[in-house]
Amino acid sequence: MNSKDIFNYLEIIEFQISKHKDEIEKLDQEIGDGDHIFNVLRGLKEANSLKEKNINEPVDKVFKQIGMKIMTTVGGSSGALFATLIIGMSKKYDNSLENLENISNMFSEGVEAMKIRGKSNVGEKTMLDVLIPVAIKLKEIKNEKKMNLVAEKIKKVAQEGMLSTKEMIATKGRASFLGERAKGHIDPGARSSQLAIEAICNELIKLEENL
Amino acid sequence: MKKFINNVENILSESLSGFGKAHADILNVSLSPDFIYRKNKSSKPKVALISGGGSGHEPLHGGFVGTGMLDAACPGQVFSAPTPDQMEAAANKVHNDKGILFIVKNYSGDIMNFEMGADIIDHEHTTVIVNDDVAVEDSTFTTGRRGVAGTMIVEKTVGSLAETGASLEECKNFGDHVNKMTGSMGVAFTSCTVPAAGKPTFELSGDEIEFGVGIHGEPGRKREKIRSANELTKDIIESILEDLKPDNNQEVLLHINGFGGTPLMELYLLFECGQKLLEKNNIKVTRSIVGNFTTSLEMAGGSFTITKLDEKITKHWDTPVHTAALRWKM
Incomplete structure (x- = not known):
């Protein structure tokens, strides 16, 4: 996997999240203020605009550029958190994305940075309810060689994490002001994170099938 | 939706641009990164006050940039926190040898983005967090009380204190005090x-x-x-x-x-x-x-x-101020 692939995944993520635009907006209007999807799509569009200039740059530089772009164009909590994830990942890059253990280490580093930035953990009805279980699962299966199996497992964990936010009371962010009223609604940040992971996993499964 | 709009993506930049022109006598507007700052930097060293937050609350905060109040304001998209590069650019523009005081309303997005902005600036800095909304309980199970209309009072009074040449620590303590009151x-x-x-x-x-x-x-x-x-x-x-x-x-x-x-x-x-x-x-x-x-x-x-x-808050409320939205005695 190289910088070209990263931009390819970014495009796939943007496509997948765009497809669910109305659904995410509705989730956010129920427990937030409705801006999440617009911020995320603006950030993805801007990040994709880096492709032309950076497609041949080293992977860690590309991650950092994308992180900075998200940091400076998304705004809100999601901008700060997604940027922290990606910049955190860039710091742990170890010369290759071919090895699942390297990817797992990078992802864990990014997620740890998010936990610190957001002063949050699992169970608080946020995107971390998707991303933390995914980081843990990746570590658990880091020696698995079949990428389609990895993708299936990660997809499942992300899905479960996203759904788990439904019955939670939010204790962080704007949804926390709702108290009990937030119950019964999936967190929009968890949904967009899960969709991004699902998009990557589906692509990995497709690539494997075409081998 | 019926609003004055040309293109929904340009609402903020067009509005900021108009704001800058309408108040050209007291402030400048920088676009990309977006921030509003005083036209005339104080000739004496002073603590620079920077606030900001999502747009849609006007005149907060840009309308309070000017003599006696804020040095700069960083507007985010509508109801979305501004981004760290805005705070960095504003800080580099308005710092005046006595440090930077960020005034931030208590919302997760604002807190995180101001923290990230503070991480990347080289000037001495600290932050006053405003959380005056008594409707929300302040407990470990919530994000805490929100910052709302009391923010203007913090910005006015601390802005006045900063004009006297008070130190960063004095400004920070006074801001926390006014917030608590x-x-x-x-x-x-x-x-x-x-x-x-x-x-x-x-x-x-x-x-x-x-x-x-x-x-x-x-x-x-x-x-x-x-x-x-x-x-x-x-x-x-x-x-x-x-x-x-x-x-x-x-x-x-x-x-x-x-x-x-x-x-x-x-x-x-x-x-x-x-x-x-x-x-x-x-x-x-x-x-x-x-x-x-x-x-x-x-x-x-x-x-x-x-x-x-108290005597101090009253005194700093009464001092002259000249901003787009608050102006008296000057």
Whole structure:
């Protein structure tokens, strides 16, 4: 996997999240203020605009550029958190994305940075309810060689994490002001994170099938 | 959605650009990264005050940039926190040898982005977090109380102190003090429409109100039927007083803030209700301000803010100020 692939995944993520635009907006209007999807799509569009200039740059530089772009164009909590994830990942890059253990280490580093930035953990009805279980699962299966199996497992964990936010009371962010009223609604940040992971996993499964 | 729009993606830049031109005598607007800063940098070293937050609350914060108040303001997209590069650029522009004081309303997105901005600047800095909204309980199970209309009072008084050449630590302590002396709570009659969303953030039927609403239309304590202004005033003021616990004969500043869609006539009526009720409770309103200062786009409704006054707060409230939205004695 190289910088070209990263931009390819970014495009796939943007496509997948765009497809669910109305659904995410509705989730956010129920427990937030409705801006999440617009911020995320603006950030993805801007990040994709880096492709032309950076497609041949080293992977860690590309991650950092994308992180900075998200940091400076998304705004809100999601901008700060997604940027922290990606910049955190860039710091742990170890010369290759071919090895699942390297990817797992990078992802864990990014997620740890998010936990610190957001002063949050699992169970608080946020995107971390998707991303933390995914980081843990990746570590658990880091020696698995079949990428389609990895993708299936990660997809499942992300899905479960996203759904788990439904019955939670939010204790962080704007949804926390709702108290009990937030119950019964999936967190929009968890949904967009899960969709991004699902998009990557589906692509990995497709690539494997075409081998 | 009926709003004055050319292209929904350019609302903020076009509005900022217009704001800069309309107030060219006192401030400049920088675009990409977006920030508003004073035209004339003070010739004496001073603590530079930088605030910011999502747009849609105008005149907060850009309208408070100028002599006696803020040095710079960083506007985010509508209801979304600004990004760290805005804070960095603003800090580099306005720092004036005595450090940077960030004034931030207590929302997760604002806190995180201001923290990231602070991480990348080289100047000495610290932050005052404003959380005056008594509608939300401050406990470990919530993000804590929100920063609302009391923010203007913090910005005015700390801005005045900073003009005297006070140190960063003095400004920070005074900001925390004014915040602690201030409590607010509001009521919404209608929702507001975030331009990018194109439809109302929440639904209220004809006779319903959101009691204790936040400045982004976030839910408050309860949704209920509309009642008389006196009854609403009583519930709101009692909630604020419960929080502020004023002494007998306490002097206070009473601020009635409109959310953007309620006529001034009603806001003054609300002042009348509030002033009378406070008088009955042996509280003296010695300073007052009424108007749309911390808005939520076109939301109808308004809020009460009470600040317990001491000699120092009164003094720094009274000093001259010259900004787009607040101007007196100069």
